[in-house]
Amino acid sequence: MLDERKLEVLRAIVEDFVRTSEPVGSKAIAEGHNLGVSPATVRNDMAVLEDEGYIAQPHTSAGRIPTDKGYRLFVDRLSAVKPLSAPERRAIHSFLEGAADLDDVVRRSVRLLAQLTRQVAVVQFPSLSRSSVLHLEIVQLSTTRLLLVVIMDTGRVEQRVVAVPSAIDAGQVSDLRTLLNERLSGRKLAEAPGVIAELPDVARQEIRPILTTVITVLFEMLVDKREERVALAGTANLTQQSIDFPSIRPVLEALEENVVLLKLLGDASDPGTVLVRIGEENAVEGLRSTSVVSIGYGPGPAVASLGVVGPTRMDYANSICAVRAIARYVGEHLGGV
Amino acid sequence: MLDERKLEVLRAIVEDFVRTSEPVGSKAIAEGHNLGVSPATVRNDMAVLEDEGYIAQPHTSAGRIPTDKGYRLFVDRLSAVKPLSAPERRAIHSFLEGAADLDDVVRRSVRLLAQLTRQVAVVQFPSLSRSSVLHLEIVQLSTTRLLLVVIMDTGRVEQRVVAVPSAIDAGQVSDLRTLLNERLSGRKLAEAPGVIAELPDVARQEIRPILTTVITVLFEMLVDKREERVALAGTANLTQQSIDFPSIRPVLEALEENVVLLKLLGDASDPGTVLVRIGEENAVEGLRSTSVVSIGYGPGPAVASLGVVGPTRMDYANSICAVRAIARYVGEHLGGV
DNA sequence: ACTTGGCACTCAATACTGACGAGTGCCAGA
DNA sequence: TCTGGCACTCGTCAGTATTGAGTGCCAAGT
Numbered sequence: 001m002l003d004e005r006k007l008e009v010l011r012a013i014v015e016d017f018v019r020t021s022e023p024v025g026s027k028a029i030a031e032g033h034n035l036g037v038s039p040a041t042v043r044n045d046m047a048v049l050e051d052e053g054y055i056a057q058p059h060t061s062a063g064r065i066p067t068d069k070g071y072r073l074f075v076d077r078l079s080a081v082k083p084l085s086a087p088e089r090r091a092i093h094s095f096l097e098g099a100a101d102l103d104d105v106v107r108r109s110v111r112l113l114a115q116l117t118r119q120v121a122v123v124q125f126p127s128l129s130r131s132s133v134l135h136l137e138i139v140q141l142s143t144t145r146l147l148l149v150v151i152m153d154t155g156r157v158e159q160r161v162v163a164v165p166s167a168i169d170a171g172q173v174s175d176l177r178t179l180l181n182e183r184l185s186g187r188k189l190a191e192a193p194g195v196i197a198e199l200p201d202v203a204r205q206e207i208r209p210i211l212t213t214v215i216t217v218l219f220e221m222l223v224d225k226r227e228e229r230v231a232l233a234g235t236a237n238l239t240q241q242s243i244d245f246p247s248i249r250p251v252l253e254a255l256e257e258n259v260v261l262l263k264l265l266g267d268a269s270d271p272g273t274v275l276v277r278i279g280e281e282n283a284v285e286g287l288r289s290t291s292v293v294s295i296g297y298g299p300g301p302a303v304a305s306l307g308v309v310g311p312t313r314m315d316y317a318n319s320i321c322a323v324r325a326i327a328r329y330v331g332e333h334l335g336g337v
Numbered sequence: 338m339l340d341e342r343k344l345e346v347l348r349a350i351v352e353d354f355v356r357t358s359e360p361v362g363s364k365a366i367a368e369g370h371n372l373g374v375s376p377a378t379v380r381n382d383m384a385v386l387e388d389e390g391y392i393a394q395p396h397t398s399a400g401r402i403p404t405d406k407g408y409r410l411f412v413d414r415l416s417a418v419k420p421l422s423a424p425e426r427r428a429i430h431s432f433l434e435g436a437a438d439l440d441d442v443v444r445r446s447v448r449l450l451a452q453l454t455r456q457v458a459v460v461q462f463p464s465l466s467r468s469s470v471l472h473l474e475i476v477q478l479s480t481t482r483l484l485l486v487v488i489m490d491t492g493r494v495e496q497r498v499v500a501v502p503s504a505i506d507a508g509q510v511s512d513l514r515t516l517l518n519e520r521l522s523g524r525k526l527a528e529a530p531g532v533i534a535e536l537p538d539v540a541r542q543e544i545r546p547i548l549t550t551v552i553t554v555l556f557e558m559l560v561d562k563r564e565e566r567v568a569l570a571g572t573a574n575l576t577q578q579s580i581d582f583p584s585i586r587p588v589l590e591a592l593e594e595n596v597v598l599l600k601l602l603g604d605a606s607d608p609g610t611v612l613v614r615i616g617e618e619n620a621v622e623g624l625r626s627t628s629v630v631s632i633g634y635g636p637g638p639a640v641a642s643l644g645v646v647g648p649t650r651m652d653y654a655n656s657i658c659a660v661r662a663i664a665r666y667v668g669e670h671l672g673g674v
Numbered sequence: 675a676c677t678t679g680g681c682a683c684t685c686a687a688t689a690c691t692g693a694c695g696a697g698t699g700c701c702a703g704a
Numbered sequence: 705t706c707t708g709g710c711a712c713t714c715g716t717c718a719g720t721a722t723t724g725a726g727t728g729c730c731a732a733g734t
Contacts (some may be wrong), residue, residue, distance in 0.1 A: 007703045139472040157496045236589035252573035398714045
């Protein structure tokens with residue numbers, strides 16, 4: 001159905017359109033991509049491509065622009081992997097080198113990603129549900145209020161105030177701390193409820209309800225994903241391509257919703273596999289005219305996702321490449337934090 | 338120089354322009370603000386106001402718009418305090434009621450502020466330099482790496498990885514923890530260096546260099562203000578007033594720089610005093626066409642600032658009022674966290 | 675069967691026009 | 705000091721003509 005040359009025509013259209021952001025005509029393709037055929041031939045090919053739904057005409061007397069389906073084909077079959085330049089690699093390296101803690105790593109990488117791709121970059125903090133507890137600290141705020149600080153192996157530190165059902169004294173807090181650390185260290189928070197069940201009478205009866213409360217709170221951190229933090233950078237990049245969005249308003253609105261962002265990044269598959277969602281493939285209302293390039297990252301298995309959001313008219317090769325590179329570096333650095 | 342009526346004319350111009358975002362003519366003023374004079378008289382007054390630099394004409398056959406100076410006069414002398422409506426008060430109350438921890442309080446209030454004012458809202462987290470240490474936790478990551486977790490009385494929790502000069506064992510970590518907590522609890526981080534000086538030989542000689550390293554790191558958290566976090570919301574509101582900015586690009590760029598934001602909020606004066614910076618009064622490049630309404634907040638003395646950023650053509654009365662209200666509520670809630 | 679040049683056609687973009695009207699400044703008179 | 709009147713400016717808008725990029729189709733060539 002689509003012979004080699006038609007694919008070349010599609011590639012030419014995508015490439016030119018990404019570069020110039022203007023509809024591409026048959027003449028420009030015939031002249032600029034040495035296909036060795038005349039504009040008329042290209043026109044015939046374009047007619048077929050349009051019939052098949054890979055390209056479209058904004059209006060009668062204009063050139064063609066790729067449709068979502070066209071971009072999809074381009075990404076799947078035509079896009080050449082274009083490795084980062086040496087200076088870029090060096091930039092990534094040196095930029096992430098100085099990072100002290102997790103916050104720093106995330107903050108730096110999200111900025112770097114935005115800069116490399118000239119898109120909006122999104123980096124999710126390591127998911128609590130995929131991290132293990134390294135240490136758990138309890139600080140007593142008052143007789144009935146505790147501050148719970150959970151330190152995860154991925155470097156994440158989360159805190160939460162807990163109102164306990166009955167007054168508690170320093171000794172009990174200490175017991176609680178010891179007990180919880182014994183039971184939870186090295187385990188996922190998701191296993192927290194199991195810990196309650198497992199307690200025969202290790203716990204002295206009086207701290208039992210308190211323990212239950214605390215464990216419940218810990219588990220809540222997972223259930224409502226409120227604690228799944230994300231970092232954002234490069235929103236200003238949305239403005240440069242004024243043609244791409246009718247209005248950047250809905251995009252900005254969508255990007256402010258953490259929940260939406262998380263949905264956008266999707267469930268991080270294994271690190272190494274880049275996920276590309278183009279235009280309408282995107283489930284999120286208001287981001288129907290954007291594409292998302294995302295990937296899971298982590299030391300070993302994925303602990304979270306990162307990616308970029310931009311107009312469907314984006315340099316996919318570059319984005320995919322940058323996203324992959326950043327993910328690898330972040331994954332490496334994560335091991336060291 | 339400026340009699341009562343001229344001030345009224347200025348007020349009318351500001352109010353109408355804020356409402357309609359279109360230049361205001363003499364006729365509209367004479368008719369809509371029952372000053373009891375004819376358009377011709379208003380015109381004479383406007384001529385004077387223009388001479389004095391309070392208003393300007395975009396072009397010859399257009400009405401007048403306020404200048405920065407005009408807004409300034411309006412804010413200082415003409416703006417009536419317009420208390421929040423009962424539903425609004427209730428909204429604030431119920432919205433902040435459910436907040437669990439500091440992150441939550443900040444996140445909710447920044448969104449609320451953005452919603453109330455329809456501007457970009459900025460809330461600074463309680464400044465480390467103005468908080469006191471509540472508790473300090475040390476978790477050993479490896480023989481030479483410690484994770485320092487500092488819990489402040491304002492609810493802030495900061496962590497930092499510290500590479501210590503020599504290997505350290507669990508007992509030493511414990512000693513260090515006890516010692517640091519004894520010495521730092523209830524004190525400001527700014528006093529940290531003093532702690533070193535104060536140590537005669539309380540500390541066993543071997544942990545002395547480690548202690549110094551740790552203290553230095555603690556102090557660093559203040560010096561480079563990297564740790565001064567801010568939350569942002571409502572950037573989408575920048576798009577609705579397309580007339581106000583030639584391009585929202587520089588604004589978005591400026592808002593992404595934490596440093597800039599902090600500079601913008603300025604040194605929080607005492608809570609209660611709202612600070613208004615109009616247009617050119619703003620030191621930050623790229624935000625010259627915006628106004629900033631900010632205020633310090635805290636339980637008792639100010640621990641940080643919050644505010645809104647918007648076009649100079651903003652409803653100052655409303656913004657000032659909302660900012661003040663949010664600051665008070667946040668301050669109150671802070672005491673309870 | 676595929677390619678190509680030619681040609682008529684469509685239609686967005688651009689520029690120009692004139693009418694309109696909002697708004698002004700000025701002045702003479704109340 | 706205020707007011708009505710008046711001439712003037714100039715941006716906006718609607719209508720119109722022009723331009724040119726790009727297409728689809730067809731007939732001829734390979």
